[in-house]
Amino acid sequence: MHIMEGFLPPLHAAAWTVVSVPFLVIGARRIARISREQPRAKLLLASAGAFAFVLSALKIPSVTGSCSHPTGTGLGAVLFGPSVMAVLGAIVLLFQALLLAHGGLTTLGANIFSMAIVGPWVAYGCFRLVRPLGVGVAVFFAAMLGNLATYLVTTGQLALAFPDPVSGFAGALTKFGGIFALTQIPLAVIEGLLTVVVVNLLVQYSRDDLDEVGFDRRAGLGLAREAVR
Amino acid sequence: MLPIDRYAWTNRWSGHHPGERILLAGGLLLLAVILPPLSTAPLVLIVMTAATVIGAGVPLAAFLRTLAIPAGFLLAGLPFLALSLDLSASPHLAFSPDGARVALDVGLRSLAAMSCLAGLALTTPVSELIPGLRRVGVPQPVVEIALLMYRLLFVVTGQAIAGRRAQEARLGYGTLRRSIRSLGVLAATLFGRSLARARRLEIGLAARGFEGELKVLTPPRVLSTTRMAAAGTTLFLVGATGLTLGRFLP
Amino acid sequence: MSAPILEAEDLRYDYPGGAAALQGLDLRVERGRRLALLGANGCGKTTLLLHLNGTLRPRAGALRLDGRPAAYDRRALADWRGRVGLVLQEPDDQLFSATVYQDVSFGPLNQGLSESRAHVRVMEALSAMDISHLAERPTHLLSFGQKKRAAIAGVLAMGPELLILDEPDAGLDGQGVVQLRLALDALQAQGATLVFATHDVDLAYAWADEVAILIEGRLLRQGEPAEILGDPELLAAAGLAMPMLLQLAKALCRSEFLSEGRAPRTAERLIAILSDAAATERPRA
Numbered sequence: 105m106h107i108m109e110g111f112l113p114p115l116h117a118a119a120w121t122v123v124s125v126p127f128l129v130i131g132a133r134r135i136a137r138i139s140r141e142q143p144r145a146k147l148l149l150a151s152a153g154a155f156a157f158v159l160s161a162l163k164i165p166s167v168t169g170s171c172s173h174p175t176g177t178g179l180g181a182v183l184f185g186p187s188v189m190a191v192l193g194a195i196v197l198l199f200q201a202l203l204l205a206h207g208g209l210t211t212l213g214a215n216i217f218s219m220a221i222v223g224p225w226v227a228y229g230c231f232r233l234v235r236p237l238g239v240g241v242a243v244f245f246a247a248m249l250g251n252l253a254t255y256l257v258t259t260g261q262l263a264l265a266f267p268d269p270v271s272g273f274a275g276a277l278t279k280f281g282g283i284f285a286l287t288q289i290p291l292a293v294i295e296g297l298l299t300v301v302v303v304n305l306l307v308q309y310s311r312d313d314l315d316e317v318g319f320d321r322r323a324g325l326g327l328a329r330e331a332v333r
Numbered sequence: 334m335l336p337i338d339r340y341a342w343t344n345r346w347s348g349h350h351p352g353e354r355i356l357l358a359g360g361l362l363l364l365a366v367i368l369p370p371l372s373t374a375p376l377v378l379i380v381m382t383a384a385t386v387i388g389a390g391v392p393l394a395a396f397l398r399t400l401a402i403p404a405g406f407l408l409a410g411l412p413f414l415a416l417s418l419d420l421s422a423s424p425h426l427a428f429s430p431d432g433a434r435v436a437l438d439v440g441l442r443s444l445a446a447m448s449c450l451a452g453l454a455l456t457t458p459v460s461e462l463i464p465g466l467r468r469v470g471v472p473q474p475v476v477e478i479a480l481l482m483y484r485l486l487f488v489v490t491g492q493a494i495a496g497r498r499a500q501e502a503r504l505g506y507g508t509l510r511r512s513i514r515s516l517g518v519l520a521a522t523l524f525g526r527s528l529a530r531a532r533r534l535e536i537g538l539a540a541r542g543f544e545g546e547l548k549v550l551t552p553p554r555v556l557s558t559t560r561m562a563a564a565g566t567t568l569f570l571v572g573a574t575g576l577t578l579g580r581f582l583p
Numbered sequence: 584m585s586a587p588i589l590e591a592e593d594l595r596y597d598y599p600g601g602a603a604a605l606q607g608l609d610l611r612v613e614r615g616r617r618l619a620l621l622g623a624n625g626c627g628k629t630t631l632l633l634h635l636n637g638t639l640r641p642r643a644g645a646l647r648l649d650g651r652p653a654a655y656d657r658r659a660l661a662d663w664r665g666r667v668g669l670v671l672q673e674p675d676d677q678l679f680s681a682t683v684y685q686d687v688s689f690g691p692l693n694q695g696l697s698e699s700r701a702h703v704r705v706m707e708a709l710s711a712m713d714i715s716h717l718a719e720r721p722t723h724l725l726s727f728g729q730k731k732r733a734a735i736a737g738v739l740a741m742g743p744e745l746l747i748l749d750e751p752d753a754g755l756d757g758q759g760v761v762q763l764r765l766a767l768d769a770l771q772a773q774g775a776t777l778v779f780a781t782h783d784v785d786l787a788y789a790w791a792d793e794v795a796i797l798i799e800g801r802l803l804r805q806g807e808p809a810e811i812l813g814d815p816e817l818l819a820a821a822g823l824a825m826p827m828l829l830q831l832a833k834a835l836c837r838s839e840f841l842s843e844g845r846a847p848r849t850a851e852r853l854i855a856i857l858s859d860a861a862a863t864e865r866p867r868a
Contacts (some may be wrong), residue, residue, distance in 0.1 A: 534679060540664055541737060550698060
């Protein structure tokens with residue numbers, strides 16, 4: 105869920121930007137190092153980023169009949185790793201603001217924090233934690249919880265900015281969270297299922313691609329691959 | 334494919350130095366966010382609309398269409414700011430005058446800010462804004478990646494649209510179950526193609542001497558002092574009026 | 584025959600998966616001529632092209648540029664690619680910049696030219712491809728034909744002596760092919776050598792000075808278009824059809840409408856011959 109342009113008070117907007125910057129610096133340094141070592145990495149990362157942009161623009165069907173978009177944070181995090189995903193996600197969010205008027209420039213920091221930092225890290229953490237139970241299960245929980253975490257953070261950001269006149273932060277959290285819970289839990293499950301379909305297809309047919317972006321290493325699939333050969 | 338992008342390339346100001354538009358739209362955005370909304374926001378909204386539509390010649394309909402979706406979300410969200418939730422023994426929602434005031438301020442501020450974003454986006458191609466990221470300390474490789482992403486996302490979007498159509502033509506989105514499956518196949522295909530394209534791009538660029546840097550010539554654009562001064566004056570007038578009026582308004 | 588600008592001898596290359604792509608391929612590219620590489624899908628055309636500018640390195644065999652064996656170190660490759668330009672089949676695989684002007688400037692800058700020299704090269708290349716008016720256009724808003732010409736301009740701007748094109752006509756409409764041919768004709772008139780891969784026998788017959796037929800990673804024959812493309816057995820072996828004009832000319836010869844000799848290379852020529860023949864026939868009828 106993008107927080108729209110101008111919605112956050114200036115102090116909040118600035119604070120979330122400050123919170124996001126260290127993650128972006130780490131990710132950008134990593135990208136700069138990878139591209140120095142391997143010139144082609146730039147081409148690969150840009151392709152991955154363009155893919156992420158398009159993925160987030162695809163409409164997913166939802167149970168209520170209305171349409172929504174996948175966050176793609178889970179898929180991005182397991183495919184490319186969370187620190188690189190922070191930077192790619194930030195660029196995607198900037199492009200969404202400038203090309204689709206989706207989100208905003210003043211709220212970019214807050215949106216980066218929820219969608220390009222917390223979402224991918226939660227997804228990645230889940231993936232590593234649940235991985236022993238199988239790649240499919242791990243991908244499902246990674247994508248689902250990554251999606252939910254993004255929404256929880258957004259809810260928290262809104263509640264902090266607009267505490268309820270009567271019941272304060274807790275009330276606002278309940279108020280905003282209540283709305284999201286209804287629509288968001290089914291969407292998170294759908295995103296989880298969707299991501300499983302994608303990763304299964306890639307594991308079946310695009311092993312080399314996965315290898316190239318480092319997924320094999322992260323998922324510990326390398327050995328299985330040797331055994332297949 | 335992306336209508337905002339098309340206007341960004343074809344409007345009357347597209348030959349001007351992007352710095353002029355960044356100053357105007359960025360400055361107004363800043364004013365909209367920090368000054369009292371009740372007095373400033375309407376001014377920003379009017380000035381930005383006039384600049385985009387009369388100045389840059391972007392059709393008013395295009396400007397409004399760009400604003401419509403985010404403004405719709407905004408309208409849907411504002412009532413929740415005006416309602417208060419009592420968490421006591423019998424939780425209930427009630428109208429809150431304080432909340433309503435916050436909703437009014439946020440609504441005006443956000444709408445004005447959106448007009449600045451729309452104005453900038455409709456008049457300035459993304460590829461002319463990205464190089465500016467260098468100035469705020471974004472490393473060169475990341476800027477190059479962002480520029481290349483901008484180019485590639487049109488290619489991937491084209492494939493996504495074509496793929497979706499082909500799937501729909503074969504009833505791939507009939508049921509929820511089938512939709513998830515179809516979308517998954519589409520995403521996996523796009524991923525594979527994106528990586529394959531990266532490999533072919535490497536061959537194509539290597540043939541032109543690529544060794545790691547994506548350096549290109551950009552025709553020099555002159556920063557017009559007149560237009561910069563005009564933008565500065567506009568900002569000053571909007572800021573001063575917003576501040577002054579703000580004292581008389583509640 | 585003059586000395587070849589580029590020469591391949593017994594090239595062998597296997598794809599990482601293990602499949603053999605080139606199996607002892609020989610090829611001579613004569614300076615200043617148009618050479619068409621013909622062959623069915625999967626015969627190794629593209630693989631060969633990628634060898635001709637040093638993108639792929641053969642497992643065995645030799646490539647000679649102006650008689651000197653090819654080297655694969657950084658400097659040699661940079662020099663090689665400045666002299667031998669490669670245009671890929673799909674322009675979207677090559678255009679990476681936001682505007683046409685920016686994209687075309689990439690090669691000259693990589694050659695180490697100054698910005699002003701690079702600018703001159705860009706303008707020359709754009710004008711050679713007749714797309715000067717598109718310089719400031721965003722790449723993604725171009726039509727396919729315009730993209731194709733922008734991609735070629737990007738390579739031309741490096742001033743190559745030899746231009747390699749993979750399927751230059753693929754995806755272009757009739758007018759697009761004509762425009763492209765005119766632009767390439769002009770280049771050749773200035774001394775450039777052209778090598779293009781295609782499976783369009785009609786294009787090869789009408790336009791190439793020489794054709795080379797590839798089959799399963801080897802050269803089947805190289806020589807005169809009329810001779811090679813008029814050989815039904817050769818064509819059958821390569822999985823190619825005979826050019827429409829040659830088929831017609833042969834049929835007309837058999838029914839004695841057309842005398843033996845050089846077959847016409849263009850439809851206009853054939854029509855002229857036939858109208859002449861008709862004019863001389865008519866009084867008798």
